[in-house]
Amino acid sequence: MKEQALRRLELRFRFFFILIILVFIVLLARLWYLQIVQGEEYYAASLGNFGRQIRIAAPRGNIYDRNGNLLVSNRFSHVVSVVPNDFLKNPEALRFLSDLLEIPETELVARFEKLKSSQREQYVPVKHDVSPEVIGRILEARLDFPGVTVEQYPVRSYPLGEVAAHLFGHIGEINQEELAQMRGLGYRLGDLVGKMGLEKTYETYLRGTDGLRILQVDSVGQHLQVLDEIGFAPGQNLHLTLDLELQLEAEKALSEHLVWLRENTEYTAASAGVVVVMDPRSGAILAMVSYPRFDPNIFVGGASQEVLGGLLNDPLRPFTNRVTREGYMPGSTFKPVTVIAALEEGVTGPNQSFVCKGMDRIHGALFRCWKQEGHGVLNLVEGLAHSCNMVLAELAREVGPEGIAKYARLLGFGAPTGLELHPLELSGLIGDPDYKRKTRDPRWYPIETVHLSVGQGFIQVTPIQLVQAFAVIANGGKHYQPWVVQRIETADGRVIKEFSPQITREIQLKPTTWELVREGLEKTVSTGTARGAFWGFPLDRIPVAGKTGTAQIYGKEDYAFFASYAPADNPELVILVAVEEGGSGSLGAAPVARRLYEVYFGLRKPAASSRQQPAKEAKTPAEKTPAEKTPAEKTPAEKTPVEKTPVEKAPAPAEKKPVVKETPAETAPAEKVQVERVPVEKNPEEKAPVEKAPVEEAPQEQTLVEEAPGQETPVGEAPLNEVPEEGPLGEEGVPVEEPPDAPVQEVTGEEAPVDENPVG
Amino acid sequence: MWDRRLLRNLDYQLLLIVALLVAIGLLTVYSATRSNIALDYGDPSFFLKKQLASVVLGVLGMAFVIFFDYRLSDLAAHLIYLINLGLLTLVLFFGSEVSGAKAWLNFGVFSLQPAELSKLFLILTLAKFLSEKDINTPKRLGLAFLHLLPPLALILLQPDFGTAMVFVFFFFVMLFMAGLKIRYFIWILVVVLILAAAMGIAHFVFDVPLPIKDYQINRLLVFIDPGRDPAGAGWSVRQAVIAVGSGRFFGKGLFQNTQGQLGFLPEKHTDFIFGVFCEEWGFFGAFILLGLYFFLIWRSLRIAQQAKEKYGALVAVGVMAVFLVHVLENIGMNMQIMPVTGIPLPFISYGGSAMTVNLIFIGLLESIWVRRQKILF
Structure with a gap:
């Protein structure tokens, strides 16, 4: 078995x-x-099979604002591609190509010889953005010189030019590092990828999938047939929370205000700044401006080295998104934090009274209030409203630096806010004694506590943090993660991803704390330091709350800040304006915010609704493509600014049409100022007081303004021994009335209301 | 465990064959990928390096099974069986999907294809099971099928029909070599035919969907009628045949695989790498390659024949069957005598898991070989 x-x-x-x-x-x-x-047959087949692949570039996804206005899209351009071997073998063809494309023969040959041998049998792009005549001649010549082809391909286009450039970002050729990072995602050398802003952050959505066409060609390179074609899939579209109308207004308001400051005040260096508009009920960003700007179109189709070099070497760093990547000393806009700390720690209350004599000795160091003659007796709310340094010094003494730092962190300072935008935001810095011990010096001087309390010294906040902190104050403690993309859709409108407000944390403060701080902020605008900037603004209907700030930077003019929200009783909008070397907060920053509130609440025609069509756009040969037309066509029709301001908007459509065509709107802001201001100035209720007030008081006030900075320097020196670099103390800038409309002399007149204040 | 005689008794011919195959494989992978697809990763030898790493890993695995015994305790067999099922289940939930099949477990630096490991595990446990008692009872036969079914089902869920086919093939080969009587095979055949008929009726009469996907039906149809769908499913086969044929006698030479480099041949470093090799080395090279495979499989069967006991013999037979079916199917589909399924050419195709497991298979064969005579110990 x-x-x-x-x-x-x-x-x-x-x-x-x-x-x-x-x-x-x-x-x-x-x-x-x-x-x-059968070897010979297959061998022949493999030779005849010298098929050629052509990549069909997929258009990147579009970007729209909250109302569906097209912000970023694609236009079509033509590229001439050739098969290098066909030209290397044929000098006549090479000469022809060189003449036509205006590239020297030697350069063409050098470029071709750099390629690998297998690539020399494939179509290689040699010139982008070719003009229609050249295309015509190439198509004619194709019978004589095979191996050349013209392809249409989509190119990124930013029809708004410099508007929101830092938010959109730009694209550029992938580099080795990125190639290694994104390996396996099908990127190749030469591909264009998002380099900053939304373009980078949402690269995977925006990118789309390239198609591929394999052409069978015979031995002389004529196309016989398309062997295989894989269609492309366009990138997905981003729908933002951004409001184009506000964004345009913010861009315009800031740039015009900067011009005005330079031309009409002593702040001739004012040329950089930030505007952020956020909805405190959701954290959605409605507008975001960083100035100076750049035009992302310059990166499309090969950036000119001179232009790029000029921008890169610009000391004002136009590529930096100041909203997230610049740490500022917040100056007095930080004072609410100190007040919150004091109230929460129970060291003060609404009824405590303070005395301001204009200066004080704090442990041997002389500390001054911005108001030389002193504020006299005031209570907490008035102290905040008038931004009295003495009140803050008193509170700081009680709370101590750790207390201030604790509440600063509670309000979100010193940590990223979570905005999804490349390059990633800075964390900022809250310089408490612990920080100083670790980094500089174990000693902590009482004067430093006072400096911290008024937002000077070892403190850096990003504008987005400041906006978020004010949003937290406005909405009663909710930290919404700032967000700018609300929806991602495929090209055919299917929703891929939908974002909603995210509360990252909620802080609980005593109800009285909220009340007092908000009261102080509201009074800042109605009777305090920002009163002048809001002179004539219907605060009874639309109460605005805010805080001015003037940060002193050693060796520079003061930095102006204005952080605010409105309506104060039911906030819909938080606006932060920062102007570098713009002087006091009320002069340098607040007027920009005021203009935005006026537009938002329908008190003013959105001057910026004139869509700036960048000059570049008009010059491109591929003008007639559908993608390009959309922004211009869509805007007048779809956009309904009327809904916000029904009364004043009557002439809107008629007015808009001509403006759309006007190309260089951006370039000449100086002249524009005049033109655009007209409707505002004509507003009778505003004008009357403005004109009257300054006339009498002009001379007196003028001196005050001029003195302020000069006077500051000696004071700064006294306690400065320990505090390097930064000026020692915050001084509230001299409040000023709505500046853009008035000539310089008139500006100062606005101090009047403050003086009349019974506080003194 | 360590014994000098162990080294002396190794089958060096087999090792030499494998070394040659691996060398040819590395060269061909480099040739197929260096000019374009590897460049997408910014490094022409990207695939070569990864493949080299899995060769190193495989050699370590091979040494391990040579020096430690190939025999399993009951506990170890059960454990291996459970690990096998575990990995195959994991990949269904956490696997990353590549061209329609969830086959890879991603661990950052490297990714693992549990289906490849599964071949090794199943051969070991099945051999253990079949060597325990006589298979020729309906109960044992039923249990053998129950042994196969869970891993097979999990593989089909990925879905990976190529590997499933390999499973079925070596399962029957092992049953055959375990001494299952022919009449049982006839019974199995009858049952399979009835099941197929029932499925066909269910599909055409009651519209029950067939358990295979459209593209697979398409591949079969293309195999039967090559003119069908020349741009789609027929495309790759046609290009592979052109690649093979265009090599003629001496081939076009190293790195001259225009079919692959110009993008005509898809999957040129994995499924269709034989086409690349033939284009470069012609009949001359392919003859040598086939010779190496012939010797590999022949030696595997010899080792099975010489094994000390039934378990070793069955393991070796299983390994032999895996090699045989892979070589036949992969080379066959490159030459259009087999339908297209995505199974790799042993030691040549790019793929780390397969390379490592194949080297461990060689380790098993060597382990069985050196222990063929009791005298040794």
């Missing part, structure tokens, strides 16, 4: 040996047939 089984097994082994031999005979026979019998 056992033996039988063994024999059977032996048989089975033999069966397998035979099977293996058979399998290999079959394989070998087939191999012989294919390679020897």
Whole structure:
């Protein structure tokens, strides 16, 4: 039995040996047939098969604002591609190509010889953005010189030019590092990828999938047929929370205000700033401006080295998104934090009264209030409203630096806010004694506590943090993660991803704390330091709350800040304006915010609704493409600014049409100022007081303004021994009335209301 | 465990064959990828390096199974079976999907294809099971099928029909070599035919969907009628045949695989790498390659024949069956005598898991070989 089984097994082994031999005979026979019998045929097929692949670039996804206005899209351009081998072998064809494309022959040859041998059989792009005449001539010549083709391909286009450039970002050729990072995602050298802003942050959505076309060509390179074609899939579209109307107004308001400051005040260096508008009910960003700006179109189709170099070497760093990447000393806009700390820690209350004599000695260091003659007796709310340094010094003494730092962190300072935007935001810095011990010096001086309390010294906040902190104050403690993309859709409108407000944390403060701080902020605008900037603004209907700030930077003019929200009783909008070297907060920053509130609440025609069509756009040959037309066409029709300001908007459509065509709107802001201001100035209720007030008081006030900075320097020196670099104390800038409309002399007149204040 | 005689008794011919195959494989992978697809990763030898790493890993695995015994305790067998099922289940939930199949477990630096490991595990546990008692009872036969079914089902869920086919093939080969009587095979055949008929009726009469996907039906149809769908499913086969044929006798030479480099041949470093090799080395090279495979499989069967006991013999037979079916199917589909399924050419195709497991297979064969005579120990 056992033996039988063994024999059977032996048989089975033999069966397998035979099977293996058979399998290999079959394989070998087939191999012989294919390679020897039919080899020549297949060899010929493989040569004729010198098919050529052409990549079909997918258009990147569009970007829309909250109302569906097209912000970023694509236009079509033409690229000439050639098969290098066809031209290397044929000098006549090479000469022709060189003449036509205006590229020297030697350069063409050098470029071709850099390619790998297999690539020389493929279409290689040689010139982008080719004009229609050249295309025509190439198409004619194609019969004589095969191996050249013209392809249409989509190019990124930013029809708004510099508007929101830092938010959108730009694209550029992928580099080795990015190639390694994104390996496996199908990127190749030469691909364009998002380099900053939304373009980078949402690269994977915006990118789309390239298609591929394999053309069969004969031995002389004529296309015989398309062997295979894989269609492209366009990138997905981003729908932002951004409001184009507000964004345009913010851009315009800031740039015009900067011009005005430079031309009409002593702040001739004012040329950089920030505007952020956020909805405190959701954290949605409605507008975001960083100035100076750049035009992302310059990166499309090969940036000119001169232009790029000029921008890169610009000391004002136009590529920096100041909203997230600049740490500012917040100056007095930080004071609410100190007040919150004091109230929460129970060291003060609404009824405590303070005395401001204009200066004080704090442990040997002289500390001054911005108001030289002193504020006299005031309570907490008035202290905040008038931004009295003495009140803050008193509170700081009680709370201590750790207390201030604790509440600063509670309000979100010193940590990223979570905005999804590249490059990633800075964390900022809250310089408490612990920080100083670790980094500089173990000693902590009482004067430093005072400096911290007024937002000077070892403190850096990003504008987005400041906006978020004010949003937290406005909405009663909710930290919404700032967000700017609300929806991602495929090209055919299917929603891929939907974002909603995210509360990252909620802070609980005493109800009285909220009330007092908000009261102080509201009074800042109605009777305090920002009163002048909001002179004539219908605060009874639309109460605005805010805080001015003037940060002193050693060796520079003061930085102006204005952080605010409105309506104060039910906030819909938080606006932060920061102007570098713009002087006091009320002069340098608040007027920009005021203008935005006026537009938002329908008190003013959105001057910026004139869509700036960048000059670049008009010049491009591929003008007629549908993608390009959309922004211009869509805007007048779809946009309904009327809904916000029904009364004043009557002439809107008629007015808009001509403006759309006007190309260089951006370039000449100086002249524009005049033109655009007209409707405002004509507003009778505003004008009357403005004109009257300054006339009498002009001379007196003028001196005050001029003195302020000069006076500051000596004071700064006294306690400065320990505090390097930064000026020692915050001084509230001299409040000023709505500046843009009035000439310089009038500006100062606005101090009047403050002086009249019974506080003194 | 360590014994000098172990080294002396190794089958060096087998090792030499494998070394040659691996060398050819590395060269061909480099040749197929260096000019374009590897460049997408910014490094022409990107695939070569990854493949080299899995060769190193595989050699370590091979050494491990040579020096430690190939025999399993009951506990170890159960454990291996459970690990096998575990990995195959994991990949269904956490696997990353590549061209329609969830086959890879991603661990950052490397990714693992549990289906490849599964071949190794299943051969070991199945051999253990079949060597325990006589298979020729309906109960044992039923249990053998129950042993196969769970891993097979999990593989089909990925879905990976190529590997499933490999499973079925070596399962029957092992049953055959375990001494299952022919009449049982006839029974199995009858049952399979009835099941297929039932499925066909269910599909055409009651519209029950067939458990295979459209593209697979398409591949089969293209195999039967090559003119069908020349731009789609027929495309790659046609290009592979052109690649193989265009090599003629001496081939176009190293790095001259225009079919692959110009993008005509898809999957040129994995499924269709034989086409690349033939284009470069012609009949001359392919003859040598086939010779190496023939010797590999022949030696595997010899080792099975010489094994000390039934378990070793069955393991070796399983390994032999895996090699045989891979070589036949992969080379066959490159030459259009087999339908297209995505199974790799052993030691040549790019793929780390397969390379490592194949080297471990060689380790098993060597382990069985050196222990063929009791005298050794």
